[in-house]
């Protein structure tokens with residue numbers, strides 16, 4: 001028997017959501033832990049195994065909670081710490097793990113540390129990164145071009161400039177300060193004690209970037225991240241760090257290695273996947289998969305189609321990016337920061353059902369842990385009238401009731417407007433309706449997730465297969481000599497796939513019922529088939 005890695009995150013299915021826009025339990029127009037806890041049945045039914053919560057701590061909420069003012073609390077709009085713990089307990093009762101966003105690169109400008117620092121309290125000054133004069137490169141390296149002007153802003157109380165990789169209301173913490181690292185460790189310990197299974201670590205490359213002239217390489221800072229890993233594992237043996245680090249391929253081994261991340265989002269595969277879909281050609285995706293393979297045994301990629309941010313295409317060439325824009329975000333208002341797309345999955349795919357099914361099947365067949373973004377499983381749309389990335393963060397559409405069943409509050413009080421017009425309006429796109437219809441997207445996604453979870457072969461070895469048809473992605477997994485072959489046709493014409501040796505295998509999941517594979521394997525336009533050894537079933 002091949003030894004199978006049974007670390008929980010290796011065969012998890014993650015679901016990313018914001019408490020604020022998921023479900024309002026007390027009718028004030030804002031999602032909260034009570035509402036979310038009531039919706040755990042839905043998540044359990046969907047088949048996901050872990051929930052990733054976007055920031056929910058106290059915050060002036062200028063960057064959707066990524067501007068934290070107190071790392072030890074719950075924003076009063078969402079409930080209190082007791083509601084959080086109850087939510088985690090109820091999730092665990094259903095076998096669902098919880099991981100939370102960990103925002104350590106910066107705080108809100110209103111955080112008491114920053115307020116003390118700017119007023120000259122010597123205990124806090126070094127918590128942040130300061131300069132007496134504006135550094136000459138202040139206009140370079142902004143993360144939100146077009147919206148953010150600079151990375152150094154003058155503070156009148158401190159009479160110095162402070163560094164902020166993101167918006168000016170998010171001063172960067174100085175990880176080189178031992179006191180700051182001690183605070184960070186305390187924060188990690190605090191949440192672990194409340195029963196969570198780990199963290200999605202925000203903005204890792206910026207967290208570890210050099211912060212002063214004497215500290216010029218990210219190496220030592222990565223080591224500090226590594227010490228957080230040891231601390232975390234000591235406190236809670238199976239907790240994980242899932243890093244948000246969109247870094248070049250060469251740096252990956254260091255982030256897993258010295259940095260100690262258990263998982264990293266695969267931004268390379270994500271961008272190449274969209275390029276592959278745009279070109280109807282598997283090659284870019286195959287290359288990216290080959291490139292990101294071969295990470296050490298305990299490490300794991302997290303795969304995704306979309307998330308709460310813009311779809312960042314910054315690693316593609318200008319030409320490649322233009323191709324993706326042309327196909328999936330043709331108008332300027334769908335694009336953001338000169339590099340990305342601020343649309344949700346369903347509208348990007350033109351609401352096309354076959355394409356959406358293909359996209360989900362693909363995500364769930366990739367070698368890595370899939371991460372779904374709330375609402376995509378029912379085909380929710382976006383609201384381009386909202387600024388920047390808020391376009392993809394509208395409330396979950398539960399039913400055809402007012403406010404999509406998200407909240408009983410008057411419409412004007414909602415945390416975010418619900419989508420009530422156009423092809424993706426909540427009257428047509430909602431959970432309740434899709435639970436009634438036998439052929440709804442939601443049921444398809446449910447079935448796909450559940451099928452994936454019982455395919456042990458996905459824990460085995462894998463390799464891309466060479467096939468003659470350029471539009472087809474063919475992956476072959478194997479465990480205990482038992483193969484699983486997954487075929488996905490990214491093209492808009494039907495094909496017969498040659499060279500996959502699938503004779504004798506049977507369909508376990510496909511876009512429709514096919515004839516058993518022969519020398520060539522039939523695939524519809526945007527069709528897919530997962531084929532398995534009948535003895536393995």
Ligand code: GLC
Pocket residue numbers: 063066103166202203244308309
């Ligand atoms: C990450 C988050 C993004 C946030 C930024 C600053 O990139 O995904 O939403 O704005 O960090 O915290």
Ligand code: CA
Pocket residue numbers: 024025026027028029030031032077
């Ligand atoms: Ca509420």
